[in-house]
Amino acid sequence: MPPKSFQAASPKLAVRGVGKRYRLNGGKTIDAVHDVSFDVMEGEICALLGPSGCGKSTVLRMVAGLEDPSSGAMFLDNAQIDGPHKSRGMVFQRYTSFDWMTVQKNVEYGMKINGVSKADRGAQADHFIQMIQLSKFKNAYPCQLSGGMQQRVAIARTLANGPSILLMDEPFGALDAETKWQMQELMISIVETSKVTVLIVTHDIEEAIFLADRIIFMSRHPGTVRENMVTEFKDGRRFSSHEEMIEAKGFHEIEKKIMHMMRDEMRNDREEALQEC
Amino acid sequence: MGAGQRVVEREELAQAPNTKPRRQRWFEYQKPIPVVWSLLLGISVWVLFFGMWELAAARGWIDTLFMPPPHQVLATLYTMIAERGFLSDIGISIYRILLSFAMACAIAIPLGVLMGSFRTVDAFFNPFVSAWRYLPAPAFIPLLLMWFGVGEGSKLALLFIGVIFFLITLIMDHTRAVRAELIETAMTLGANRWQILSTIVLPAVAPKILVSMRQMLAVSWTYLVIAEIVAATTGIGAVMMRGQRFLKVDEIMAGILVIGMVGLFFDFLFRLAYRVLFPFVANGQR
Numbered sequence: 152m153p154p155k156s157f158q159a160a161s162p163k164l165a166v167r168g169v170g171k172r173y174r175l176n177g178g179k180t181i182d183a184v185h186d187v188s189f190d191v192m193e194g195e196i197c198a199l200l201g202p203s204g205c206g207k208s209t210v211l212r213m214v215a216g217l218e219d220p221s222s223g224a225m226f227l228d229n230a231q232i233d234g235p236h237k238s239r240g241m242v243f244q245r246y247t248s249f250d251w252m253t254v255q256k257n258v259e260y261g262m263k264i265n266g267v268s269k270a271d272r273g274a275q276a277d278h279f280i281q282m283i284q285l286s287k288f289k290n291a292y293p294c295q296l297s298g299g300m301q302q303r304v305a306i307a308r309t310l311a312n313g314p315s316i317l318l319m320d321e322p323f324g325a326l327d328a329e330t331k332w333q334m335q336e337l338m339i340s341i342v343e344t345s346k347v348t349v350l351i352v353t354h355d356i357e358e359a360i361f362l363a364d365r366i367i368f369m370s371r372h373p374g375t376v377r378e379n380m381v382t383e384f385k386d387g388r389r390f391s392s393h394e395e396m397i398e399a400k401g402f403h404e405i406e407k408k409i410m411h412m413m414r415d416e417m418r419n420d421r422e423e424a425l426q427e428c
Numbered sequence: 429m430g431a432g433q434r435v436v437e438r439e440e441l442a443q444a445p446n447t448k449p450r451r452q453r454w455f456e457y458q459k460p461i462p463v464v465w466s467l468l469l470g471i472s473v474w475v476l477f478f479g480m481w482e483l484a485a486a487r488g489w490i491d492t493l494f495m496p497p498p499h500q501v502l503a504t505l506y507t508m509i510a511e512r513g514f515l516s517d518i519g520i521s522i523y524r525i526l527l528s529f530a531m532a533c534a535i536a537i538p539l540g541v542l543m544g545s546f547r548t549v550d551a552f553f554n555p556f557v558s559a560w561r562y563l564p565a566p567a568f569i570p571l572l573l574m575w576f577g578v579g580e581g582s583k584l585a586l587l588f589i590g591v592i593f594f595l596i597t598l599i600m601d602h603t604r605a606v607r608a609e610l611i612e613t614a615m616t617l618g619a620n621r622w623q624i625l626s627t628i629v630l631p632a633v634a635p636k637i638l639v640s641m642r643q644m645l646a647v648s649w650t651y652l653v654i655a656e657i658v659a660a661t662t663g664i665g666a667v668m669m670r671g672q673r674f675l676k677v678d679e680i681m682a683g684i685l686v687i688g689m690v691g692l693f694f695d696f697l698f699r700l701a702y703r704v705l706f707p708f709v710a711n712g713q714r
């Protein structure tokens with residue numbers, strides 16, 4: 152967790168009153184997200200948590216510049232976000248390995264298109280491939296790797312490009328429980344060494360608590376921020392293993408609190424459905 | 429559970445009678461089979477086919493006037509090549525195929541990729557391309573003959589319009605199927621539109637394009653024979669047509685045989701190119 156002094160400074164990412172309205176076939180519109188505001192501080196890991204359909208992906212995609220907001224604005228380092236940019240690299244849930252490139256070339260891709268010299272690229276890629284523990288596989292093609300390995304490559308590829316903020320949309324959602332743990336613990340060590348700011352979407356409560364310094368809990372219909380929590384029980388540091396987290400004082404309280412909110416969302420949903428009948 | 433217990437179990441397992449590798453079976457759903465096997469099977473179907481045919485002819489089950497046995501067809505093929513310059517007919521047919529196909533690809537690949545990538549390009553060309561696909565190419569033969577005469581032009585044109593619209597549509601569909609996440613990933617890494625086209629979209633569809641080309645080249649042969657039968661004095665189709673006029677069934681069959689073999693050869697070349705160009709495609713997806 153970043154030192155307290157950072158929190159007073161201006162935010163790395165500022166999301167201000169952002170809304171997204173989709174036009175459905177037939178002229179009707181729906182507000183996927185409405186009036187979403189939050190800040191992410193420099194060096195922070197921030198998790199967007201909430202029930203399915205609350206607009207987490209929509210918010211993240213707007214921050215990435217892949218989707219334009221219908222209202223409000225977002226700022227990264229005080230510059231307004233307008234379209235995709237290499238300062239906001241994104242990792243998706245589904246595998247995005249470029250099948251026709253080796254692991255090494257995948258990791259170098261961003262640097263290559265941004266005109267980094269071959270030597271610099273190689274060194275930088277080596278560094279990140281080592282960080283994700285795939286040095287032995289750097290000349291392998293993605294089809295020879297497991298799902299978890301491919302996702303590590305995607306993370307290295309994004310980080311090697313030197314983004315200001317790393318955006319992740321349920322990056323470990325498709326992995327089995329054990330690989331997921333490994334990846335989450337690896338994520339912590341990567342963030343500790345590279346000091347990158349992270350905005351990660353998840354619907355996994357434990358994942359959010361384990362990774363995040365700040366949790367933005369979103370509710371549905373329309374998707375908006377229900378609660379902005381700093382995981383204070385971590386007391387200014389991050390866990391390196393799940394056991395450590397489970398044993399920490401305050402973990403169960405925050406888990407219970409979020410579960411209640413989740414349950415509450417489910418109840419609201421049912422009532423809404425009944426009213427519509 | 430202690431570690432000792434686990435070791436015992438493993439030893440027992442090693443001694444157990446049924447730990448032999450599982451017997452290789454002939455029929456396994458979608459499982460690959462040894463290369464030698466598939467080669468042998470592929471050859472044996474032809475041996476069987478020609479063997480039955482030869483047998484049927486020898487026993488008099490079929491009328492050899494209309495269906496001469498394989499050895500006679502082969503003998504005829506030999507004399508056609510040795511004494512009547514059949515090789516040059518084969519050559520000119522291959523030349524027609526390759527030239528028209530290259531022209532079709534030169535337009536279909538860029539156009540198909542652009543149509544699959546940009547909805548604006550798609551909206552402009554698709555109504556045109558789709559309509560053409562439903563028009564049977566041979567219907568244009570009378571027109572083509574009037575425009576180009578009986579020279580090379582009319583044949584190349586028929587072959588060209590016979591494949592290009594299908595090729596465009598196939599390539600467009602494959603391009604459209606390039607996953608959005610790949611493109612969006614490249615965007616968030618800082619790639620511009622041109623870089624995405626050249627470094628993501630093209631390499632991602634390239635294997636599919638090659639497969640489409642392989643499929644459409646086979647269709648090309650259909651139009652070649654039509655073109656050469658209708659109006660040509662050279663080429664495999666023309667030779668076959670002459671054979672029909674003089675009731676030389678063995679010459680017609682020799683022509684068919686050659687088309688089959690040349691087709692097989694090109695198919696082989698495409699498969700070889702695929703292996704060499706796209707070593708990264710997982711084996712199961714080839």
Ligand SMILES: Nc1ncnc2c1ncn2[C@@H]1O[C@H](COP(=O)(O)OP(=O)(O)OP(=O)(O)O)[C@@H](O)[C@H]1O
Binds near residue numbers: 173175184201205210
């Ligand atoms: N392109 C679109 N057109 C119309 N509606 C959309 C579109 N994209 C998203 N929505 C709607 O916006 C809402 C939020 O979707 P979003 O994918 O952001 O949710 P999410 O929180 O990421 O859900 P999940 O956890 O299931 O991924 C949903 O109700 C969805 O139906």
Ligand SMILES: [Mg+2]
Binds near residue numbers: 209
């Ligand atoms: Mg989502």
